[in-house]
Amino acid sequence: MFCHLRPVRRLCLGKIFPYWFLYSRALSGAEAVNALRPFYFAVHPDFFGQHPREREVNENSLKRLSAYLENLQKPGFKSLKPTQLMFYVRERDQNSSDGQEHFSTSGFRAVRFTLHTRDLLSTVLYILNSCSLSTEHVQNLNNNVHSQPLKEAKGMSDRPIKWDKSYYSFTGFKDPDEDLEQVWRTETTLTSWLDNNGESAVKKLKNSLPLRKELDRLKDELSRQLQLSDIRWQRSWGIAHRCSQLHSLGRLAQQNLETLKNAKGCTVIFTDRSGVSAVGHVMLGTMDVHHHWTKLFERLPSYSDLQRRLMLLEDQISCLLGGIQVVYIEELQPVLTLEEYYSLLDVFYNRLLKSRVPFHPRSLHGLQMILNSDRYAPILHELGHFNIPILCDPANLQWFILTRAQQAREKMKRKEELKVIENELMQASTKKFSLEKFYKEPSVSSIQMVDCCKRLLEQSLPYLQGMHLCVSHFYSVMQDGDLCIPWNWKNGETIK
Numbered sequence: 001m002f003c004h005l006r007p008v009r010r011l012c013l014g015k016i017f018p019y020w021f022l023y024s025r026a027l028s029g030a031e032a033v034n035a036l037r038p039f040y041f042a043v044h045p046d047f048f049g050q051h052p053r054e055r056e057v058n059e060n061s062l063k064r065l066s067a068y069l070e071n072l073q074k075p076g077f078k079s080l081k082p083t084q085l086m087f088y089v090r091e092r093d094q095n096s097s098d099g100q101e102h103f104s105t106s107g108f109r110a111v112r113f114t115l116h117t118r119d120l121l122s123t124v125l126y127i128l129n130s131c132s133l134s135t136e137h138v139q140n141l142n143n144n145v146h147s148q149p150l151k152e153a154k155g156m157s158d159r160p161i162k163w164d165k166s167y168y169s170f171t172g173f174k175d176p177d178e179d180l181e182q183v184w185r186t187e188t189t190l191t192s193w194l195d196n197n198g199e200s201a202v203k204k205l206k207n208s209l210p211l212r213k214e215l216d217r218l219k220d221e222l223s224r225q226l227q228l229s230d231i232r233w234q235r236s237w238g239i240a241h242r243c244s245q246l247h248s249l250g251r252l253a254q255q256n257l258e259t260l261k262n263a264k265g266c267t268v269i270f271t272d273r274s275g276v277s278a279v280g281h282v283m284l285g286t287m288d289v290h291h292h293w294t295k296l297f298e299r300l301p302s303y304s305d306l307q308r309r310l311m312l313l314e315d316q317i318s319c320l321l322g323g324i325q326v327v328y329i330e331e332l333q334p335v336l337t338l339e340e341y342y343s344l345l346d347v348f349y350n351r352l353l354k355s356r357v358p359f360h361p362r363s364l365h366g367l368q369m370i371l372n373s374d375r376y377a378p379i380l381h382e383l384g385h386f387n388i389p390i391l392c393d394p395a396n397l398q399w400f401i402l403t404r405a406q407q408a409r410e411k412m413k414r415k416e417e418l419k420v421i422e423n424e425l426m427q428a429s430t431k432k433f434s435l436e437k438f439y440k441e442p443s444v445s446s447i448q449m450v451d452c453c454k455r456l457l458e459q460s461l462p463y464l465q466g467m468h469l470c471v472s473h474f475y476s477v478m479q480d481g482d483l484c485i486p487w488n489w490k491n492g493e494t495i496k
Contacts (some may be wrong), residue, residue, distance in 0.1 A: 033120075043061075069123065082496060189491050200477055208480040211239045266281065268284060274293060278340070324365075327370055347365065366409065367408050418447060471484075
């Protein structure tokens with residue numbers, strides 16, 4: 001009596017996972033990593049060097065995915081909370097003819113999905129499907145898939161069989177889609193997330209306090225000793241990792257103090273490679289040995305001439321383009337060395353010289369532009385600066401800039417106004433919630449931050465007292481206790 005069918009709009013696993021999934025064994029941790037190789041290759045931060053915002057999002061999402069996969073493998077786990085992830089996925093090369101997954105070096109798309117799986121195999125398949133990546137190689141990992149059930153499964157109808165809900169009520173069996181449907185119906189709210197994660201964050205923050213004090217001490221000590229302007233980090237490394245890097249620099253200072261004093265007045269940034277950045281910062285590659293760092297500090301005086309020539313080149317470009325200012329915006333542009341940036345400017349300058357496109361002197365004074373090498377058409381950024389490709393046609397560039405100059409000025413004015421409002425709201429939020437630290441990721445715009453702060457100030461959030469709060473694109477408790485919340489967080493009753 002309970003086996004009648006009723007058409008219902010529900011998730012069918014057979015539509016998402018192949019039939020062999022139902023007869024497959026569990027994956028080991030190593031097999032899961034191997035099965036996700038196409039995914040890692042499509043989202044790995046190293047391939048987003050020209051796109052710092054997207055790189056940062058992928059770095060943070062990979063950390064959270066790694067934690068999710070680790071928890072799945074812990075013995076005795078019952079169920080994991082739904083985890084929302086966002087990745088920028090490189091587009092596949094449609095012209096590939098060898099049957100392999102090939103990815104473009106420039107195009108990418110944003111993918112969002114929520115994980116609420118119970119085992120590694122379904123997690124792997126869900127991730128690959130969400131990113132529109134092939135799952136055929138996953139079947140090859142399942143050596144224990146039974147041939148007979150698989151053969152029978154191939155002959156099964158595509159029409160999904162769904163029992164009426166009264167069947168589950170009468171028999172007491174659990175509806176296999178119930179939890180997943182609940183995830184769809186329920187949206188994480190800020191208050192519920194803080195209720196569930198506040199205590200964990202407090203504990204992690206308390207444990208990190210001694211290391212935080214040590215980090216501040218080391219940073220102040222080295223800044224005074226080497227007379228540095230600042231010490232920064234390009235990535236969101238943990239406190240322990242940062243302390244280790246400062247200890248390493250401190251040991252080098254003990255051995256070669258006079259050489260390291262060549263960095264007097266500079267900002268030192270720990271990053272992926274050693275060199276001098278486009279804006280003159282000293283970059284120390286965290287994977288390099290002391291020998292490489294020492295050589296860099298020895299060469300620092302020789303960079304002064306290149307910096308002067310670079311500034312002269314920027315002024316010459318500005319004169320040719322009606323007084324528009326050539327700038328390098330660290331938060332929006334790829335990390336370039338001084339040599340790389342000079343080469344970029346030089347190519348663009350020589351193209352302008354050949355064309356001699358006329359601009360009225362100082363007609364574009366007060367406007368800004370940045371150069372890049374991975375675009376072919378100019379754009380006007382939402383922050384008011386022009387994003388100009390070095391290979392852009394000068395004639396088209398002239399038309400583009402002149403027709404959008406007024407719009408650019410309005411956007412720049414609005415940017416300055418938003419920055420003032422943003423700072424005021426952040427100070428008000430810090431005071432109201434007694435936050436120890438309140439900051440945002442570079443990928444969060446001022447418009448997004450203003451919206452976030454305005455809504456925060458309307459809330460009563462006792463869990464935030466004394467905490468470190470970061471506005472990002474996702475929910476997360478960082479390893480040192482910092483709370484990350486998405487700028488577009490939701491609140492109120494769960495959505496049914």
